[in-house]
Amino acid sequence: MPAITAADFSVLPRVAPVAPEAVSRPVLSVTSAPTGYEGEGFPVKRAFAGIDLAHLDPFIMMDEMGEVNYAPGEPKGTPWHPHRGFETVTYIMDGTFVHQDSHGGGGTITNGDTQWMTAGSGLLHIETPPESLVMSGGLFHGLQLWVNLPRADKLVTPRYQDLRAESTALLSSEDGASIIRLIAGDVAGHQGPGSTHTPMTMIHATVAPGAELALPWRRDFNALVYVMSGVGVVGPHSTPIRAGQAAVLGRGDALRVAAGAAADGQGQRGLEVILLGGKPIREPIAWAGPFVMNTKSEVMQAFEDYQRGAFGQELPHTAASALAG
Numbered sequence: 001m002p003a004i005t006a007a008d009f010s011v012l013p014r015v016a017p018v019a020p021e022a023v024s025r026p027v028l029s030v031t032s033a034p035t036g037y038e039g040e041g042f043p044v045k046r047a048f049a050g051i052d053l054a055h056l057d058p059f060i061m062m063d064e065m066g067e068v069n070y071a072p073g074e075p076k077g078t079p080w081h082p083h084r085g086f087e088t089v090t091y092i093m094d095g096t097f098v099h100q101d102s103h104g105g106g107g108t109i110t111n112g113d114t115q116w117m118t119a120g121s122g123l124l125h126i127e128t129p130p131e132s133l134v135m136s137g138g139l140f141h142g143l144q145l146w147v148n149l150p151r152a153d154k155l156v157t158p159r160y161q162d163l164r165a166e167s168t169a170l171l172s173s174e175d176g177a178s179i180i181r182l183i184a185g186d187v188a189g190h191q192g193p194g195s196t197h198t199p200m201t202m203i204h205a206t207v208a209p210g211a212e213l214a215l216p217w218r219r220d221f222n223a224l225v226y227v228m229s230g231v232g233v234v235g236p237h238s239t240p241i242r243a244g245q246a247a248v249l250g251r252g253d254a255l256r257v258a259a260g261a262a263a264d265g266q267g268q269r270g271l272e273v274i275l276l277g278g279k280p281i282r283e284p285i286a287w288a289g290p291f292v293m294n295t296k297s298e299v300m301q302a303f304e305d306y307q308r309g310a311f312g313q314e315l316p317h318t319a320a321s322a323l324a325g
Contacts, residue, residue, distance in 0.1 A: 003093045003204060004112035004165040009179055012172040015188045018214045018254040025223050025252035027235035028055070033064065033226075033244045039078030039127070042140075043068055047226045047246050047274075055222065055248045057280040058198045060086060060146035060292055064228060064244075067094070067141040074137055077128035080314045083119035084302045085154045086292040087147040089194075089202070090115045091183065095140035096133050101125045102312025105160045112165025114183055116194055120149070120156035122302065122311040143274065145202070150281050151294050153197045167193040177211035185277075188216050200278030205257075207232065207271040212258035221277035223249035225257060230271035232259040 006012055033045035047062040077097070090097065091114045099115055100106035102124035109115045117125070129140070149156070169182035169192050180187070184194025185201030194202065201221065207213045207230075217223055225234050225247040233240055234247045234257045241247055241257075249255065259271035286293045291302040305311065 003181060004168055004170065005179055005206070006170055009172045009176045012170050012179070013190065014172045014174055014176070015180065015190070015215060017174045018216055022216065022253035023251070024214075024236040024254050024256050025217060025249035027237070027239040028248045028250050030234075030239060030241055030245055030247050033246065038063060038065070040076040042066070042076040045244055047143075048224075051246065051248060053285060056224070057222065057282065058148045058200065058278040059224070059276060060148050060285075060287065062143060062145045062226065062274075062276075064226075065140070065142040065144065067139070067228075069139050070133075070137040072135060072137040075129035075134045075140060078126060080124050080126045082122060082124055082290050082302075082306045082311050083117075084122035084291045084293070084305075084311075085298075086119055086149050087197070088117045088119065088125075089145040089147060089184075090117070090127070090142060091145070091204070092142040093204075095138060095142065096130050097142065098128050098130050099125070100315060101158070102314065103158055104315075105158070107160070107162050109162070112168065112181075114161075114163040114168075114194065116161035116163060116184075118149075118156060118159045118197070120153070120158045122305060123158045124311050124314055126314075145276070146292070147196070147198060147200065147278070148281055148285070148292060149197055151283055154293060154298075156197075161195060163193050169193065173211070173213050175211065177208040178213040179206045180213075180215075181205065198278055198281060201276070203275040205271075205273050205275060207257060207259040207273065209259050209262040209270045211270070212256060214254055214256045215275070216253060217255045217277055218279075219251065219253060220279055222280060223252075223255050224276040225249065225255070226274040226276070228272040228274065230259055230269065232257060232271040234258075
């Protein structure tokens with residue numbers, strides 16, 4: 001899981017310590033992600049399955065794609081499909097994905113890159129592994145997060161943000177034992193590259209075995225912790241959490257996670273976590289498949305618009321492969 005890192009954490013900007021009077025956010029729930037398949041058959045973990053949308057707001061869902069080591073000929077993607085009313089955030093830690101849409105946008109994202117797609121008023125979209133990866137096989141691991149758009153922005157013009165790995169804000173914990181990859185939003189005065197319609201923060205952190213990571217967290221944000229690998233604890237009462245589990249946190253000023261100690265010298269790699277927070281939109285949600293709107297009638301309108309071709313036309317599949325070159 002290389003994503004992007006630094007050989008020497010001591011050269012990175014350090015996050016200031018959490019104020020002594022800060023209230024650590026308590027754990028409201030811990031859920032385990034069920035496994036499934038998406039698109040043409042790539043394995044996913046449904047990170048937020050079973051969590052009330054009121055606790056997720058402004059987020060809708062998140063899939064962890066892989067971690068899977070494909071044999072030659074096995075890599076899979078998704079066919080053309082529509083979106084309207086929200087944003088998709090695709091973060092690739094290992095491997096390569098090629099994106100293309102019916103408006104002519106797209107590109108290639110690979111180790112540590114993020115593609116932030118604002119579907120807005122609607123488009124058709126495809127995600128595929130490049131031909132070279134299909135031929136060779138190899139490791140693939142990523143995340144896709146869906147971020148809701150407020151009513152006023154549901155029908156904005158679609159756009160992309162290609163956030164290259166090197167643009168990610170790399171930070172270190174106060175003790176230098178954790179690396180913080182700030183993809184979007186801000187933490188302790190540091191700013192990530194992603195531009196968001198809804199105020200939010202997205203972090204991929206690596207916490208060294210036996211170390212604790214404490215970060216200040218906006219009181220008006222919610223807080224979610226998802227573990228991709230390792231075991232550890234979260235919150236002021238050291239609630240256990242492990243790979244494939246998500247924790248919903250309550251109110252407070254600070255977020256705390258800690259990695260389990262390396263077991264018997266086995267070289268445990270620590271805790272790999274996604275930390276998410278956002279300002280709740282608090283609007284009605286009508287969600288059906290690839291459309292996230294405010295009312296059922298708006299969802300029905302989205303289906304009608306899609307069926308009459310208002311989202312554009314599928315482009316030749318070879319065009320998507322060419323983007324990887």
